[in-house]
Amino acid sequence: MRRHLTNAGFGVVDYVSYPAGMLLVAPIVLHRLGSAEYGLWMIATAVISAGGILASGFCDACIQRVAAHRGSCAFDRMRDAVRSMLAINLVTGTLLGAAVWAGAPYAARHAGAAQTISPAECQAALRIASAAILVRAMESVGVGVQRAFERYRATVQISAATRLLTLASAAVLAMLGCRTAAILVATVVWLALGTIAQFRQAGKLIGNFGPRRGPESSETRALFGLGFFAWVQAAGGVVYAQLDRILLGISLGAATVTPYSLCVQFAHPVFGLTASGLNFLFPYLSGRAGALSASSLRVTLLKAFACNLALVVCGVGALLLIGDRLIRIWAGPAVAQRAAPILLPIVAGAALTGLGVTGTYALQALGQFRSVAWISLAGRGAMLLMMSELLRHRGVQGLALSRLFYGAVSLLVYIPLLQQLKPSRDAARMAAALPGPVSAQEGSNL
Numbered sequence: 115m116r117r118h119l120t121n122a123g124f125g126v127v128d129y130v131s132y133p134a135g136m137l138l139v140a141p142i143v144l145h146r147l148g149s150a151e152y153g154l155w156m157i158a159t160a161v162i163s164a165g166g167i168l169a170s171g172f173c174d175a176c177i178q179r180v181a182a183h184r185g186s187c188a189f190d191r192m193r194d195a196v197r198s199m200l201a202i203n204l205v206t207g208t209l210l211g212a213a214v215w216a217g218a219p220y221a222a223r224h225a226g227a228a229q230t231i232s233p234a235e236c237q238a239a240l241r242i243a244s245a246a247i248l249v250r251a252m253e254s255v256g257v258g259v260q261r262a263f264e265r266y267r268a269t270v271q272i273s274a275a276t277r278l279l280t281l282a283s284a285a286v287l288a289m290l291g292c293r294t295a296a297i298l299v300a301t302v303v304w305l306a307l308g309t310i311a312q313f314r315q316a317g318k319l320i321g322n323f324g325p326r327r328g329p330e331s332s333e334t335r336a337l338f339g340l341g342f343f344a345w346v347q348a349a350g351g352v353v354y355a356q357l358d359r360i361l362l363g364i365s366l367g368a369a370t371v372t373p374y375s376l377c378v379q380f381a382h383p384v385f386g387l388t389a390s391g392l393n394f395l396f397p398y399l400s401g402r403a404g405a406l407s408a409s410s411l412r413v414t415l416l417k418a419f420a421c422n423l424a425l426v427v428c429g430v431g432a433l434l435l436i437g438d439r440l441i442r443i444w445a446g447p448a449v450a451q452r453a454a455p456i457l458l459p460i461v462a463g464a465a466l467t468g469l470g471v472t473g474t475y476a477l478q479a480l481g482q483f484r485s486v487a488w489i490s491l492a493g494r495g496a497m498l499l500m501m502s503e504l505l506r507h508r509g510v511q512g513l514a515l516s517r518l519f520y521g522a523v524s525l526l527v528y529i530p531l532l533q534q535l536k537p538s539r540d541a542a543r544m545a546a547a548l549p550g551p552v553s554a555q556e557g558s559n560l
């Protein structure tokens with residue numbers, strides 16, 4: 115229990131380190147470099163973040179495979195899975211980085227509309243960001259190995275230190291008068307050093323998994339079979355995170371985006387902190403799914419869901435008590451007044467999504483990536499349809515209600531999970547959880 119609490123604590127630290135650092139650094143960069151340079155920094159950071167998520171979208175499958183091999187003491191297969199993951203991320207990171215590099219001149223012409231920033235500077239910033247995408251893709255493999263071993267302390271310490279050093283260097287460079295390109299170069303350097311440190315820690319756990327031989331074909335097929343659906347889910351999340359604000363700005367004007375965005379930003383930690391705090395559940399169950407009976411697994415998941423519920427209730431309670439005052443402090447009484455009617459449905463939507471965390475991790479640990487992906491994509495697709503309709507008829511309140519609907523759909527993950535936990539399916543579930551490539555792929559077909 116103590117180990118799980120420690121992992122949960124470090125998961126939360128991993129989540130909050132970057133936004134907490136941004137609260138301190140963003141005003142310095144904005145004041146020293148101006149809004150145009152700050153905006154370019156935010157664009158490049160968003161490109162790195164989105165590209166890194168897409169390039170490493172298969173890594174959840176790798177965590178599941180490594181944890182399962184570890185549970186069965188198949189150490190050679192474990193190293194084969196990591197080599198295959200390295201090859202996959204190298205390819206996806208290179209392709210995405212090349213796409214950003216090639217598209218940088220076109221994007222720079224639009225992003226550099228402000229007279230204080232030249233298209234050449236925008237192009238340079240985006241191309242530096244394209245290199246960071248590949249580094250992030252490689253880093254995620256080292257992080258995934260440590261999480262598969264349920265070792266969160268070292269990987270979170272490295273990740274948090276890398277983020278804070280990146281932000282600190284941005285503040286120092288801004289105070290010295292350096293522009294966005296210099297900040298991004300420093301970002302790539304710190305990311306590269308952090309990646310080296312992550313691989314050193316992973317090597318201590320799994321031994322030498324360097325590319326002395328090519329990726330093993332059966333592990334590569336298994337990772338693609340499981341990881342494709344995890345990647346689709348990650349891609350949908352990248353689109354979903356931005357589209358609602360774009361539609362709102364186009365439909366009702368930029369001024370309406372501010373209260374909505376603030377409500378979303380304050381509500382997101384209800385889900386984000388819950389997902390980070392319970393992240394240890396995914397490798398824990400992945401390594402033991404083949405050995406636990408359905409009854410033992412039910413008891414474990416009930417305990418996890420109780421913690422899940424407690425985290426969500428605490429987060430929702432805090433927001434309902436002080437959310438209005440926080441928005442008033444951050445943005446003033448006028449914005450707080452416009453945010454008041456939409457805060458509750460947005461918080462409720464985040465709470466429902468947060469309650470689905472235990473079910474999502476459990477299904478993925480059992481190899482059911484396909485079920486999770488289809489439920490997630492179905493919810494997002496239905497939300498987008500409702501979003502456009504409710505936005506036209508009820509404005510920003512309709513948009514907030516669409517998030518509530520998506521949160522409700524995300525709870526559907528418990529339907530296939532409950533089917534997996536039936537005593538009559540105990541033997542079949544244990545066979546599907548075995549780390550062999552064929553059974554793993556069959557396990558992804560619910």
